[in-house]
Amino acid sequence: MTIKEAILRSLEELKGLATHNEIYNHIIKNKYYDFGAGKTPASTISASVGDFIRNNDTRVKRIKSKNKKFLYFLSKYEKEIDFNNFITPKIEVIAQEIKTNKPYQERDLHKLLSSYLKYKNIYSKTILHEESKNSKDNHQKWIHPDIIGIEFLNLESKINKAFMKVLNKADTFKLTSYEIKKEIKSDHDLKKCYFQAVSNSSWANYGYLVAFKIEDNLKDEMQRLNESFGIGIIELKSNPYESKILFQSKFKELDFKTIDKLCKVNKKYEKFIEFIERLLTIESRNYESVENDLNNFCDDYFNSNLEIEQYCKSYNIGFT
Numbered sequence: 001m002t003i004k005e006a007i008l009r010s011l012e013e014l015k016g017l018a019t020h021n022e023i024y025n026h027i028i029k030n031k032y033y034d035f036g037a038g039k040t041p042a043s044t045i046s047a048s049v050g051d052f053i054r055n056n057d058t059r060v061k062r063i064k065s066k067n068k069k070f071l072y073f074l075s076k077y078e079k080e081i082d083f084n085n086f087i088t089p090k091i092e093v094i095a096q097e098i099k100t101n102k103p104y105q106e107r108d109l110h111k112l113l114s115s116y117l118k119y120k121n122i123y124s125k126t127i128l129h130e131e132s133k134n135s136k137d138n139h140q141k142w143i144h145p146d147i148i149g150i151e152f153l154n155l156e157s158k159i160n161k162a163f164m165k166v167l168n169k170a171d172t173f174k175l176t177s178y179e180i181k182k183e184i185k186s187d188h189d190l191k192k193c194y195f196q197a198v199s200n201s202s203w204a205n206y207g208y209l210v211a212f213k214i215e216d217n218l219k220d221e222m223q224r225l226n227e228s229f230g231i232g233i234i235e236l237k238s239n240p241y242e243s244k245i246l247f248q249s250k251f252k253e254l255d256f257k258t259i260d261k262l263c264k265v266n267k268k269y270e271k272f273i274e275f276i277e278r279l280l281t282i283e284s285r286n287y288e289s290v291e292n293d294l295n296n297f298c299d300d301y302f303n304s305n306l307e308i309e310q311y312c313k314s315y316n317i318g319f320t
Contacts, residue, residue, distance in 0.1 A: 003048050006032035008059065008074070016081055017063070017071035020046040053303050054118060056241045062304055070303075104315040106182050109212055109236060110147065111311065113180060114299035116240035117149050122176070123298045124149040125272050132266040143262070145177035145200045145207075147299070148272055152279070173276065175254060176208065177201035180236070183213035190218050190225070197231045203258035206249035210234040212317075214246075222247060238312045240302070271297065 001009070010026040011018065018026075024045040027033050035041035049072050052060035062072045073081060110126050117124045129144045151174050179197035184190050194209055201207025207230070214222075214235055222233050232249030263270035275294040282290050302308045312318070 001032060003033050003044065004052075007045065007049050007052075011060065011072060011074045015074075015077055017065075017073050019069055019071060020049050023049060023072065050303065054301075056119065063306070102316070104182075104317045106146075106180060108315045108317065109180055109182065109210075111300060111302065112236055112238065112240040112243075112308075112317075113147060113178065113210055115301040115308070116234075116236070116243045117147075118301040119241055120151070122149040122151045123294055124178070125268060125298050127266055127269050129266075131268065133264075143200065144266065144269075145204070146180045147178040148204070148269065149176040149178060150174070150272075150276060151176070172280065174205045174251075175203075175276075176206040176249070177204040178208050178210050178234075180210040182211070184211045184218060185213070185215050187218065187221060190221060194222075194225050194229070194231060198229055201231060203255045203262060205251055205254060206232065208232045208234050208245075208249055210236050212236045212238075219246070226250075238317050239305070239308060 006027045007023055009032060010023050010030075013030075014022065014026060021042055024042045027045070028041075035044065049060065049062075050070075051057075052072075053062055058075055060072055061075045061078065062070050065071050107126075114124045114126075124147050126147050127144050132144065152172065177197075177200055179193065179200050181193050184193055193211070197207055197209040209231055211233070212235075214233075226232065226247040230250030230252065233246045235244045235246055237243045259273065263273055275290065275297065278290050279287065279294065302311070
């Protein structure tokens with residue numbers, strides 16, 4: 001059986017709440033999966049069981065215990081489990097205390113977008129224009145993307161990762177620029193936001209305008225702009241996994257002159273590009289280490305639906 005089948009079978013037999021180490025011990029005890037030599041099987045289980053949550057697989061759920069450990073369980077047994085001895089009480093009260101009457105800010109949406117992108121296997125990083133050189137220049141806002149993202153080929157084996165170095169580099173990754181807005185409620189808003197996205201994404205393979213609220217009567221104009229200029233449009237949802245690509249972005253070649261300019265202007269952008277270069281040139285035995293460093297450098301993302309709900313409540317972002 002696969003490693004995920006072994007996890008599901010173990011949770012089925014354990015029935016209650018279990019840490020990733022308890023799941024791992026159950027798999028080893030029953031010889032459900034052969035991890036092979038020279039690996040870190042417990043960490044592999046931790047990552048694999050976490051994938052159920054990140055991929056919004058409803059078969060598995062998790063909670064955080066009083067000692068801040070994640071406990072996993074099968075959703076079909078949720079009504080049979082007594083959570084009182086494991087979780088910190090008054091969790092909803094805590095969320096309510098954080099909540100304010102202030103409207104959410106545009107940057108409060110970044111974690112929603114980064115979670116959606118992580119679900120799509122895209123590494124993403126917020127780029128703050130105020131951290132750049134000459135940040136007081138308002139024209140800088142039309143140079144920087146809000147978020148940059150990279151998607152690599154789905155390379156599972158060491159052989160494939162080593163082979164990546166001899167491929168055409170354009171075939172091994174795609175860079176995307178994201179311009180994010182709270183709402184687009186008029187034709188004027190649409191054109192202003194859209195052409196800001198056009199400007200900010202000139203360097204990337206793909207460019208997207210992302211908005212949390214979009215008026216329905218703007219769809220025809222969005223389609224016209226998309227067909228003419230190629231910037232895609234994403235409608236972001238408070239449950240990020242329900243977000244929709246309304247119009248696909250059109251592919252274009254990388255503009256290395258603008259990439260170089262952005263690297264000189266913004267250190268975080270430069271570091272993101274450096275990670276890409278390292279992943280494309282590193283020896284296969286060091287690939288996972290650099291990949292982990294990139295993941296740690298990138299934006300945070302949600303690990304459970306409960307986290308999403310609490311976050312949206314605390315920032316007054318309507319949860320659907």
